[in-house]
Amino acid sequence: MRIHHECVACAINQCQKIVEMSLPGEEARRDAMLFSLKRASKLFSEDSIPAVVGGLLFLDLYEFIGNDDPFRDYKRLSNEIARRLVENYGDSDLRTSLKLAIAGNVVDFSTGYNPKRLEEDIKRVLMEELYVDHSGDLFDNLGHAEKLLYLVDNCGEIYFDRLFIEKLKDEFPNVEVFVAGKAGPIINDATVDDLIEAGFGELAEIISTGSRLPGTPIEHVSEEFLRVFHSADVIVAKGQANFETLSELNDSRIFFLLKAKCPAIAREIGVPIGSLLCLNQRLR
Amino acid sequence: MRIHHECVACAINQCQKIVEMSLPGEEARRDAMLFSLKRASKLFSEDSIPAVVGGLLFLDLYEFIGNDDPFRDYKRLSNEIARRLVENYGDSDLRTSLKLAIAGNVVDFSTGYNPKRLEEDIKRVLMEELYVDHSGDLFDNLGHAEKLLYLVDNCGEIYFDRLFIEKLKDEFPNVEVFVAGKAGPIINDATVDDLIEAGFGELAEIISTGSRLPGTPIEHVSEEFLRVFHSADVIVAKGQANFETLSELNDSRIFFLLKAKCPAIAREIGVPIGSLLCLNQRLR
Numbered sequence: 124m125r126i127h128h129e130c131v132a133c134a135i136n137q138c139q140k141i142v143e144m145s146l147p148g149e150e151a152r153r154d155a156m157l158f159s160l161k162r163a164s165k166l167f168s169e170d171s172i173p174a175v176v177g178g179l180l181f182l183d184l185y186e187f188i189g190n191d192d193p194f195r196d197y198k199r200l201s202n203e204i205a206r207r208l209v210e211n212y213g214d215s216d217l218r219t220s221l222k223l224a225i226a227g228n229v230v231d232f233s234t235g236y237n238p239k240r241l242e243e244d245i246k247r248v249l250m251e252e253l254y255v256d257h258s259g260d261l262f263d264n265l266g267h268a269e270k271l272l273y274l275v276d277n278c279g280e281i282y283f284d285r286l287f288i289e290k291l292k293d294e295f296p297n298v299e300v301f302v303a304g305k306a307g308p309i310i311n312d313a314t315v316d317d318l319i320e321a322g323f324g325e326l327a328e329i330i331s332t333g334s335r336l337p338g339t340p341i342e343h344v345s346e347e348f349l350r351v352f353h354s355a356d357v358i359v360a361k362g363q364a365n366f367e368t369l370s371e372l373n374d375s376r377i378f379f380l381l382k383a384k385c386p387a388i389a390r391e392i393g394v395p396i397g398s399l400l401c402l403n404q405r406l407r
Numbered sequence: 408m409r410i411h412h413e414c415v416a417c418a419i420n421q422c423q424k425i426v427e428m429s430l431p432g433e434e435a436r437r438d439a440m441l442f443s444l445k446r447a448s449k450l451f452s453e454d455s456i457p458a459v460v461g462g463l464l465f466l467d468l469y470e471f472i473g474n475d476d477p478f479r480d481y482k483r484l485s486n487e488i489a490r491r492l493v494e495n496y497g498d499s500d501l502r503t504s505l506k507l508a509i510a511g512n513v514v515d516f517s518t519g520y521n522p523k524r525l526e527e528d529i530k531r532v533l534m535e536e537l538y539v540d541h542s543g544d545l546f547d548n549l550g551h552a553e554k555l556l557y558l559v560d561n562c563g564e565i566y567f568d569r570l571f572i573e574k575l576k577d578e579f580p581n582v583e584v585f586v587a588g589k590a591g592p593i594i595n596d597a598t599v600d601d602l603i604e605a606g607f608g609e610l611a612e613i614i615s616t617g618s619r620l621p622g623t624p625i626e627h628v629s630e631e632f633l634r635v636f637h638s639a640d641v642i643v644a645k646g647q648a649n650f651e652t653l654s655e656l657n658d659s660r661i662f663f664l665l666k667a668k669c670p671a672i673a674r675e676i677g678v679p680i681g682s683l684l685c686l687n688q689r690l691r
Contacts (some may be wrong), residue, residue, distance in 0.1 A: 130440075
């Protein structure tokens with residue numbers, strides 16, 4: 124997916140939030156915003172993938188402001204809240220755990236989400252129908268798959284991913300599961316360390332995408348990651364950034380699980396904003 | 408006043424609204440936002456006055472999208488609503504008409520204001536106290552002034568300015584009043600044509616700042632305007648852009664009448680966001 128018109132202001136607004144989280148003084152904030160504007164102007168073009176140029180912009184801004192992980196507290200809070208919350212859903216069936224994994228995708232800094240709203244939002248989202256639902260095909264494909272690659276998105280959300288993977292393992296005990304996190308901190312994305320801390324190691328092989336960029340930008344990931352990517356029979360890709368970075372592959376193995384939270388993603392997929400999706404592009 | 412850190416994202420967000428108002432197609436919108444980003448990157452520096460760089464950016468964007476007045480409908484609606492509304496306040500005393508002129512400053516596209524809320528907002532604002540109130544000095548100064556220059560801000564708001572000027576003329580019949588509008592359309596600012604249409608010609612001499620830029624940027628206004636500006640005994644400057652462009656003169660003749668609607672203005676003046684102000688910088 125290439126940028127839509129909203130991606131420009133969205134990236135600059137996220138820079139402002141990062142700057143406000145990291146720098147107390149007005150002069151330093153102003154300089155960091157001028158830096159962001161100039162970097163964005165160099166990075167963004169009509170061919171840009173939003174998660175890639177956004178990620179490159181944020182990493183440059185992290186360096187400028189001297190803070191390698193401005194979202195440390197936000198991520199810790201999201202993880203704590205989700206870890207406690209997911210305990211209420213341990214008895215869920217496979218399909219409910221899939222919906223929970225999509226519902227968990229509400230946690231998203233870029234849309235200004237407050238993780239304290241998570242409990243009520245999860246309950247509400249569970250009442251909604253999926254707007255696109257290819258979960259039947261996902262489960263059919265897993266029935267004769269050997270290897271599942273699960274690409275996580277945000278902190279907090281990962282606790283619902285863990286529950287879903289537990290249920291998948293119960294249902295498809297012969298499938299080998301790989302779970303991929305980011306190589307280092309970027310916005311509120313889950314890193315390899317977050318996956319280890321959340322106990323994914325008991326369920327799956329934890330791997331790194333080899334990149335700090337959001338999503339799974341094939342031109343920036345590691346060789347090692349690519350070997351797993353190419354050998355997987357089924358790929359579950361969580362969240363908007365994974366859709367943005369993988370949609371043009373038009374790969375029949377990929378099932379995108381996400382909430383279409385912004386107008387650009389919703390327009391690109393052709394669904395209403397807020398839609399819950401379990402989407403395989405080849406099945407539409 | 409020089410830019411604060413919020414001014415960068417605010418300008419880009421306003422560009423997005425302009426683009427969405429003017430262009431229906433996504434590809435054209437995306438190109439216009441990329442243009443805005445690149446222009447803003449060239450224009451903005453730490454020494455920028457927000458109203459000036461914002462105005463230059465918007466005028467360049469108008470040219471890029473081929474629309475010389477994207478706010479035509481917004482301005483017409485604001486004027487219609489305010490024209491009807493002000494009729495309810497014809498009997499106001501001088502001090503109430505001053506508060507109405509400040510209250511009218513809620514009409515502001517840059518903060519996403521919907522002019523349909525005007526009636527209820529005017530009522531609410533009339534109940535509030537001015538946070539800084541130098542109106543006693545304003546009226547004292549007008550008592551021995553010969554020439555008042557009144558710098559208007561937005562469409563809609565100008566109908567409350569007209570009422571205030573009527574009351575000023577009743578109270579200070581010997582003061583000659585000059586009212587200055589913009590030389591051409593820029594966001595929802597009142598132009599000379601808007602002032603003529605609103606009947607200011609019956610009360611005052613209507614003049615042009617000689618510039619389309621918001622506020623009164625002394626380096627961009629006309630010689631003719633400057634002659635009036637320098638010869639005035641008292642200057643009433645409405646709205647944020649006039650504060651931004653004139654604050655560094657630290658001119659004892661200027662009374663700023665505005666609502667501090669954004670965090671940057673509020674921080675610069677040292678008042679809470681939303682404060683109603685009749686401010687003379689030399690009296691603080």
